[in-house]
Amino acid sequence: MHTRILDKLICPNTHLQPLLLFAIEINRNQQILLNPDNASLLPDDDVKTGLLYTDDKANIYFIYEYIPILLNDTDQDLTHLKAIYQEIGYTLPVEYKLVIEQTISRIESKNQSSDGNWNREEMKYYDAAVDTPQ
Secondary structure, eight states, X not given: OBGGGGGGOOOTTTOOSOOEEEEEEEEETTEEXXXXXXXXXXXXXXXXXXXXXXXXXXXXXXXXXXXXXXXXGGXXXXXXXXXXXXXXXXXXXXXXXXXXXXXXXXXXXXXXOOSSOOOHHHHHHHHHHSOOOO
């Protein structure tokens, strides 16, 4: 994700701007830089791995393999989020780890439905259970 688009991104949960950036890996002039100084990112820097978050850090989103995962809580794939967190969690400062864990807990609680309206996570398991040749 190029840093120059940061001011155009909107939080899918609150529909507010701006989203803030914490970069872990960036591609600058065909070189991968680890743990860059986030205050000195250039507009053409391409973020390979990082986080986008709201000002209050209530909503946090991964950037993984150059792609920002900007989905609202009900559309998130928890298996995918947890796998990304497990892969990059060790590189994050403690404050971000806590926010991510709170976000995962919030998404898990929103994805529990007993009202008959299935969410994305439940549909994935249903589709796998009824996948037959017919």
